[in-house]
Amino acid sequence: MNVDRRRRENGAGDGLSEGERTELARLRRENAELRMRCDVLKRSLALWVEDSRGR
Template sequence: MAETRRRFDREFREGAVRIVRETGKPIAQVARDLGINDGTLANWVAQDRRARGEAAAGGLGEDERAELARLRKENAKLAMERDVLKQSAVRFGNTNRRRRRLVDAAWKRIESGRRSNVASGN
């Protein structure tokens, strides 16, 4: 027959975690004293540490994870805007270069016509 799963109220969980945190006793010992599975208590302690931002070396607290997610979203948006601007600069830049070449060619023709008029005495 299957065992029914025990449920622990929030007060009990917080008290158990506080005992581990404040006394410095090993999780297994505190779990044994309270009559609960040490894995269960370890999960509660880990969750409390994450919530308090006391994550293991290199880990992030909940606030830091939320900020990281926000910054990644903002970074993706800015990268997309940059790519759009790059593409438009390439498209419009090529058009401007063609226009510039046409204008330069027209000025050369005008200048060469002026020079020939000046040389011929007109």
């Protein structure tokens, strides 16, 4: 095993282990998806309120 890979796996460098970096990437993707869903719901609610007031 080379030194760079061993350092990455042991968390040297950025302070995160390989597993933590993997989890961080997954959580960032999940966070982006949840933000997008929240934005869609807010826009849908705004359209629904606008439509219900217009009738």
